[in-house]
Amino acid sequence: MTGPVVIAGSGAAGLATADALRTEGYDGAILLLGDEPHAPYDRPPLSKQVLTGAWRPDRAVLRSRAELAARGIDFRPGTAAVALDPAASTLTLSNGTTIGYAALVAATGVAPRRLPGTPAQHVLRGLDDTLRLRGALTRARRVAVVGAGFLGCEITAAARTMGIAVTLADPFPTPLHAPLGPLLGTMIAGLHRDRGVDLRLGHAVAALETVSGNVAGIPATPVPAAPHTTPPGVAASPNTDIRAANANNRAATAGDHPTNAGDRIAAVLLDDGTRIPADLVVTAIGCVPRVGWLRDSGVPLADGVVCDAHGRAAERVWAAGDVAAWWSPALGRHVRVEHRFTAGQHGRIVARDILGLPHDAAPDQVPYFWSDQYDLKIQAYGLPSGADEVRIVEGSLDERRFVAVYLSGDEVTAVAGAGMARAMRQWRQAVVDRRLPAAT
Amino acid sequence: MKISVDEDKCIGAGQCVLTAPHTFDQRDSDGVVILLSAEPAAPEQAAARTAAAVCPAAAITVVAG
Numbered sequence: 001m002t003g004p005v006v007i008a009g010s011g012a013a014g015l016a017t018a019d020a021l022r023t024e025g026y027d028g029a030i031l032l033l034g035d036e037p038h039a040p041y042d043r044p045p046l047s048k049q050v051l052t053g054a055w056r057p058d059r060a061v062l063r064s065r066a067e068l069a070a071r072g073i074d075f076r077p078g079t080a081a082v083a084l085d086p087a088a089s090t091l092t093l094s095n096g097t098t099i100g101y102a103a104l105v106a107a108t109g110v111a112p113r114r115l116p117g118t119p120a121q122h123v124l125r126g127l128d129d130t131l132r133l134r135g136a137l138t139r140a141r142r143v144a145v146v147g148a149g150f151l152g153c154e155i156t157a158a159a160r161t162m163g164i165a166v167t168l169a170d171p172f173p174t175p176l177h178a179p180l181g182p183l184l185g186t187m188i189a190g191l192h193r194d195r196g197v198d199l200r201l202g203h204a205v206a207a208l209e210t211v212s213g214n215v216a217g218i219p220a221t222p223v224p225a226a227p228h229t230t231p232p233g234v235a236a237s238p239n240t241d242i243r244a245a246n247a248n249n250r251a252a253t254a255g256d257h258p259t260n261a262g263d264r265i266a267a268v269l270l271d272d273g274t275r276i277p278a279d280l281v282v283t284a285i286g287c288v289p290r291v292g293w294l295r296d297s298g299v300p301l302a303d304g305v306v307c308d309a310h311g312r313a314a315e316r317v318w319a320a321g322d323v324a325a326w327w328s329p330a331l332g333r334h335v336r337v338e339h340r341f342t343a344g345q346h347g348r349i350v351a352r353d354i355l356g357l358p359h360d361a362a363p364d365q366v367p368y369f370w371s372d373q374y375d376l377k378i379q380a381y382g383l384p385s386g387a388d389e390v391r392i393v394e395g396s397l398d399e400r401r402f403v404a405v406y407l408s409g410d411e412v413t414a415v416a417g418a419g420m421a422r423a424m425r426q427w428r429q430a431v432v433d434r435r436l437p438a439a440t
Numbered sequence: 441m442k443i444s445v446d447e448d449k450c451i452g453a454g455q456c457v458l459t460a461p462h463t464f465d466q467r468d469s470d471g472v473v474i475l476l477s478a479e480p481a482a483p484e485q486a487a488a489r490t491a492a493a494v495c496p497a498a499a500i501t502v503v504a505g
Contacts, residue, residue: 019493042498044451060450062498151474222483341496349459370451377452377470423470425454 003028004074005354006091006099006292008081009107010034012042013321014349015062017105018073024355030073035108036078038127039065044340046130048372052161053134057127081108084297102106103354106294106305106319107347110287111339112328115146117208117216120265121281124155136280140164141196144268144278146205148175150371152284153188157373160195163434167276168192169200180416183390184404187288187397191376200270207269210279215269218232228373287338289323304336304421310359318354320346330434337383339369365429376400379424382414382431394423402429405436412436441485442503443492445473449499460485468503473499 005021007014010032017028040062049055068075076093083092084104092098112123122133133155137143140434143159145152148170159166172178174185175192191201207217268276289304298314300306305319311329313319321343325336345365354357371381384390387406394417396403401419405412405427411434415427430436443463452471456464464483465474480488492500 016493022505023489023493083503092488157451304500341494344494344496368453370453379453379471419470421452421466421469422456425457425466425472428454428458 003102004031004099005029005103005105006031006089006101007105007107008033008035009034009109009321009323010040010075010077010320011103011107011109011343012040013343013347014105014107016344017041017107017320017350018068018347019071020348020351021354022071022073024351024357024392026071026351026355031099031101032068032073032075032249034075034077034082035094036126036128037078039063039068039077042340043125043156044370046127047124047151047158050127051124051134051137051155051158053161059321060127061235074347076080081106082295083335084294084299084317086297086299086317088318088403093391098403102316104317105318105350105354106291106299106313107321108290108293108323110322111290112283112287113285115205115208115218115281115283115285117218119148120263121208122281123283124151125287133177133282137162137164140280142278143167143280143282144169144265144276145284146170146268147286148172148177148199149284149286150176150181150268150369153192153373154371155282155284156192156197157195160192160197161374165196165198167198167268167278169203169205169270169276171204173200173202173322175199175201179385179388180378181406182386182389183392183397184378184416185437188378191373191400195374197222198276200274200276203270203272203274205268209267209269209275211264213266214263214334218378224272269353287322289336291323302334306334310353311346312353318350320350335383336366337368341368356361362437378418380415380416381424381428382406382412382416384414384416387413393427395420405430405438441449441479441488443478443480444487444501444503445475446499446501447472449497451497451499453496455494455496456491456500459491460484463488464491 018032042062045060080094084261092100112125142165144167145156156166156168174182175188177185190219207215209215265281281314291301304323304325305313307313307319307326311318322338326332328335366382386409389407391405394404403417403423406414412430417424450473453495463477463480
């Protein structure tokens with residue numbers, strides 16, 4: 001194949017694709033487009049070590065510019081893909097230029113949903129969001145976290161670790177209700193209660209109230225964030241270094257961070273009328289795939305870019321990572337997974353597919369994800385959501401050391417656990433086999 | 441080939457042990473990686489390289505040598 005391979009998105013999936021192309025021996029041109037000014041960085045530490053301040057931001061860098069250049073990867077920070085023409089095999093960039101490609105990889109990730117309305121709210125998706133939120137947390141006294149998924153729970157834990165009062169609200173009866181189910185969700189609720197979190201479960205946020213007394217009501221359906229565009233106030237410069245992000249952040253005034261004091265948050269109003277005073281609101285209610293740049297391309301889109309089992313979406317077009325919905329032969333449907341491990345898997349498989357290399361005949365790869373909350377590390381193999389039975393097979397939830405098996409009928413769909421890494425690795429085989437081990 | 445691991449970054453996923461069991465192990469207590477061999481023998485090197493690539497915490501560094 002004569003290049004270039006153009007990769008839109010320089011997160012974990014985009015970088016893994018570029019790396020794997022080189023590892024597999026491809027020596028043609030690779031263009032890695034990043035819409036942020038930063039070198040490729042890792043997202044999981046953002047809501048953990050970077051938010052708490054345990055790590056300096058540059059600890060989260062996956063690859064420096066020098067390392068990318070040394071592998072012959074042409075990294076273009078501050079450059080977003082804005083339109084694709086598969087018939088002509090060209091991609092239009094945010095700087096107005098149009099480039100041709102031999103293979104295109106969509107790795108543009110997801111954008112956080114926000115609560116509609118004007119008052120300030122924080123989200124955490126990128127490094128700049130994280131540093132902005134960290135700065136706000138150092139000044140905050142009472143934080144309201146909206147959404148008790150993994151991100152909301154991790155932000156809650158980080159804020160409590162910093163000694164800030166936190167209210168965590170979610171319409172479901174337990175945290176992590178959808179991804180892990182009510183049994184583990186109840187254990188997680190206890191964990192946060194023990195740490196002094198004010199949990200408001202079973203209630204949606206109805207409105208945000210500002211210091212000046214304005215109340216912005218929230219419709220039942222949150223509005224998705226803008227698609228793949230550069231956020232306002234972010235000036236992309238190829239010389240921007242991750243260590244300069246702090247300085248940029250102090251200067252940045254994104255649209256949802258008001259300079260008018262009257263627009264500051266005073267309280268969150270729940271759907272039962274409860275008023276929760278808060279001087280900071282963090283919204284963690286999920287994400288939407290960043291596919292705006294593909295709208296008119298003819299590339300199949302549903303919940304993300306629709307791909308076959310090896311990430312191929314159209315002639316010479318692949319997708320990887322959070323933005324990609326891959327066909328799962330095991331599940332018989334397309335699945336979009338927003339987990340770090342999957343991003344790396346996708347990158348390696350897409351690279352082999354681009355190069356026409358054979359794939360593993362029977363890949364036993366199963367998804368993996370983890371979440372750190374306080375001193376608890378939850379790990380899971382497979383996709384636990386939607387199971388109809390959860391069995392504790394080792395340890396106990398009371399001790400917060402356990403292995404839980406998720407079943408749909410007789411079929412094992414996932415295992416999740418904490419504090420038992422080795423046992424978890426053994427139980428992973430049940431997810432590969434999709435059935436419980438024979439009694440010994 | 442030389443391998444190094446960053447215990448502070450390791451999240452105990454165990455993917456390295458699944459990929460290259462002769463090169464990596466995990467501590468029982470917290471699942472943190474144990475490097476069994478910093479310079480794996482030739483037959484192990486491909487698996488060790490894959491282990492570095494699959495690590496979801498980017499905690500494994502391989503230096504060709």
